[in-house]
Amino acid sequence: MSTSSDQSNSDAQDSVPKAVVSRLSLYLRELQHLIRDGRDTTSSTQLGSMLGLTDAQVRKDLAYFGQFGYPGVGYRCAELVSEIKKILGTDQRWHVLLVGVGNLGRALLGYKGFGQQGFRIVAAFDTDRSKSGKEFEGVRVYHLDDLARVVAEQNIRLAMMAVPSEAAQPVVDRLVSAGIQGIMNFVPVTISVPDGVRKVGVDLAIELEQLSYAVVKSGEKV
Amino acid sequence: MSTSSDQSNSDAQDSVPKAVVSRLSLYLRELQHLIRDGRDTTSSTQLGSMLGLTDAQVRKDLAYFGQFGYPGVGYRCAELVSEIKKILGTDQRWHVLLVGVGNLGRALLGYKGFGQQGFRIVAAFDTDRSKSGKEFEGVRVYHLDDLARVVAEQNIRLAMMAVPSEAAQPVVDRLVSAGIQGIMNFVPVTISVPDGVRKVGVDLAIELEQLSYAVVKSGEKV
DNA sequence: TAGATTGTTAATCGATTAACAATC
DNA sequence: TAGATTGTTAATCGATTAACAATC
Numbered sequence: 001m002s003t004s005s006d007q008s009n010s011d012a013q014d015s016v017p018k019a020v021v022s023r024l025s026l027y028l029r030e031l032q033h034l035i036r037d038g039r040d041t042t043s044s045t046q047l048g049s050m051l052g053l054t055d056a057q058v059r060k061d062l063a064y065f066g067q068f069g070y071p072g073v074g075y076r077c078a079e080l081v082s083e084i085k086k087i088l089g090t091d092q093r094w095h096v097l098l099v100g101v102g103n104l105g106r107a108l109l110g111y112k113g114f115g116q117q118g119f120r121i122v123a124a125f126d127t128d129r130s131k132s133g134k135e136f137e138g139v140r141v142y143h144l145d146d147l148a149r150v151v152a153e154q155n156i157r158l159a160m161m162a163v164p165s166e167a168a169q170p171v172v173d174r175l176v177s178a179g180i181q182g183i184m185n186f187v188p189v190t191i192s193v194p195d196g197v198r199k200v201g202v203d204l205a206i207e208l209e210q211l212s213y214a215v216v217k218s219g220e221k222v
Numbered sequence: 223m224s225t226s227s228d229q230s231n232s233d234a235q236d237s238v239p240k241a242v243v244s245r246l247s248l249y250l251r252e253l254q255h256l257i258r259d260g261r262d263t264t265s266s267t268q269l270g271s272m273l274g275l276t277d278a279q280v281r282k283d284l285a286y287f288g289q290f291g292y293p294g295v296g297y298r299c300a301e302l303v304s305e306i307k308k309i310l311g312t313d314q315r316w317h318v319l320l321v322g323v324g325n326l327g328r329a330l331l332g333y334k335g336f337g338q339q340g341f342r343i344v345a346a347f348d349t350d351r352s353k354s355g356k357e358f359e360g361v362r363v364y365h366l367d368d369l370a371r372v373v374a375e376q377n378i379r380l381a382m383m384a385v386p387s388e389a390a391q392p393v394v395d396r397l398v399s400a401g402i403q404g405i406m407n408f409v410p411v412t413i414s415v416p417d418g419v420r421k422v423g424v425d426l427a428i429e430l431e432q433l434s435y436a437v438v439k440s441g442e443k444v
Numbered sequence: 445t446a447g448a449t450t451g452t453t454a455a456t457c458g459a460t461t462a463a464c465a466a467t468c
Numbered sequence: 469t470a471g472a473t474t475g476t477t478a479a480t481c482g483a484t485t486a487a488c489a490a491t492c
Contacts (some may be wrong), residue, residue: 017483021435025428029410043449050412055449063451071450072492088431089438096430107329109424113410117427119434123485158433181441182433188251188335190272198436200429204249204330205339207422208318209310211380211404212341213243214420216311219403239459265473277473278461281460285475293474 014088020061021088026051027058035077043074090118095156097180099171100163101126101141104186108160109137119158123150127167144171148178162186242283243310248273249280250306257299265296312340317378319402320391321362322385323348326408331359332380341380345372349389366393370400384408 028051034042044058062068068083069075093206096114098105101124108114109121124141126132132143142150150156159180163171168187175183182198185191188206193199230306252272256264266280284290290305291297307313318336320327323346330336330337331343346363348354354365364372372378385393390409397405407413410428415421 019483021430022432024435025425025431026412029425029428030412033411045449054485056487057483059449059451060484067451069450070415070446071490074449087435089434090431094430094434103332104329107326110325111426113425113427114430117431119427119430157437158430160430177427182437184429184433184482189255190248190252196435196440198440200433200436202424202426202429203247203251203335204333205335205341206244206251206423207406207424208316208341208380208382209247209250209312209338209339210240210244211406211420211422212316213246213309214422215379216406218418218420241459265471276461278463279459281473282460289475291474292468293466294472296473434471 016064023051023053023057023061024084024088027061028081028088031077031081031084035081039077041074041076042080044069047075085118088102089172092118094119094158095122095154096120096158096160097122097151097156098124098139098160098162099126099144099147099175100161100167101131101136102162105160105162107134108162108186109139121160122154122156125150125172144174147174151180156180158182158184160184160186163187238286242286244277245273245275245283246306246310250303250310251327252302253299253306256350257303261299263296263298264302266291269297307340315338316341316380317335317344317376318342318380319344319373319378320346320361320382320384321348321366321369321397322382322383322389323350323353323358326359327382327384330384330408331361343382344376344378347372369396373400373402378402378407380404382406382408387411 027047030047031042039139044055048055059069065087066083068080082091096107096119098121101103101109104113105124109124114121121139124136124139125144125147126141127144129143130191131141134141157180161168161171161175161183165187168185168191170222172183172193174190176193176197180197182200183191183193185199186204188203190201191199247329249269250267252269253264266277269275270280281291287309288305290302304313318341320330320343323331327346328394331346336343343361346358346361347366347369348363349366353363379402379411381397381404383390383393383405387409390407390411390413394405394413394415398416398419402419404422405413406416407421407423408426410425413421419441
């Protein structure tokens with residue numbers, strides 16, 4: 001479900017299932033916790049049990065990308081962290097922009113977790129001219145009309161979008177033509193992007209709905 | 223024609239795949255857009271193409287829960303919306319609390335999308351006593367020590383958590399013993415909950431990592 | 445060496461797609 | 469009736485788990 005027009009072959013030789021990549025991020029997170037706790041090595045069994053997965057699945061997932069473990073020993077945490085970062089592309093630093101400096105947008109600007117994983121929000125955009133030139137959380141706000149210029153100047157490849165629903169698709173079109181390669185969409189709307197541009201959607205209400213379903217269902221069972 | 227509990231196994235817990243339930247939320251979202259656009263009916267083909275899914279998958283997904291369509295006609299949008307809401311449990315209103323009135327927490331308090339889907343944040347909690355008694359976005363902030371009392375008084379079943387990493391598991395334990403049945407976790411940490419309590423995790427940095435992976439990979443392919 | 449744990453192949457399980465009779 | 473579209477069964481495809489030789 002990563003691209004809009006999946007009927008063609010935009011993800012052509014995907015070969016790595018999407019679920020595997022998202023578990024990779026979870027492994028990374030747990031490994032970083034293990035390192036913080038002073039652990040040098042771990043095993044597929046340990047990693048799996050931290051996340052509720054089988055050991056076989058952990059090994060199989062990693063095997064998509066190479067051989068990172070040592071038979072009889074396990075995985076060296078620091079080494080595996082750096083391998084996973086290489087795979088995810090977070091061994092490099094990414095410049096990210098934000099469109100929509102509202103409620104949610106400002107929270108994203110202040111969110112510490114991005115920087116820790118290699119993402120830096122370097123510019124924000126809004127159509128409200130009264131915000132232009134201001135800074136929030138140390139990030140300069142530009143008018144949306146300056147998008148293409150700033151993207152080029154600051155070498156920005158990823159965008160986060162937190163705008164009103166009606167604005168979503170028009171903003172996406174502008175992001176795409178400014179050369180943005182990936183969009184993280186917080187607007188509860190299905191956006192469409194051309195082949196070659198990636199998107200990820202985060203719909204907070206949908207997550208709550210999933211929770212509601214799970215709670216109701218587990219209630220019925222009793 | 224459609225309804226409820228026929229045989230012993232009808233909408234029993236023949237474990238509907240998680241992926242199906244999350245697509246259900248997407249169908250709901252698209253249906254609500256269609257209704258806003260004045261459409262009365264739709265089809266599995268239309269719904270599918272809006273989301274990049276096959277028509278067969280749409281029909282199969284819905285078939286887990288009943289017969290909601292009309293051969294030769296399609297689905298009546300309003301009717302299907304109400305059926306899906308019933309399934310997800312959002313035909314009723316849910317009282318939700320928030321723990322952690324920081325950056326992200328305050329944005330969640332102000333997020334309009336929850337209310338539109340039947341969720342109402344009725345109380346917020348923090349350990350910072352200087353916040354106690356204040357209101358943010360019209361929501362009263364309590365000290366965490368008042369958790370159990372307020373949960374009981376206001377009949378709260380769901381919680382959102384946006385606290386520092388170290389606080390996450392202790393807060394979870396308090397939520398559980400206060401009787402909370404589902405937790406939406408914004409802290410980038412794996413929390414553990416007892417059987418009978420549900421959780422959903424939203425890790426913003428992980429979503430960006432998925433995007434980064436997709437962008438890097440599609441770059442390599444060319 | 446004995447014990448631990450990997451990477452990988454084969455077996456199992458589950459989810460998606462295709463096809464079509466039934467229906468409006 | 470002819471055309472459209474459902475619900476569902478069967479066929480295909482993909483992902484997870486089990487098992488084990490290879491390795492340290």
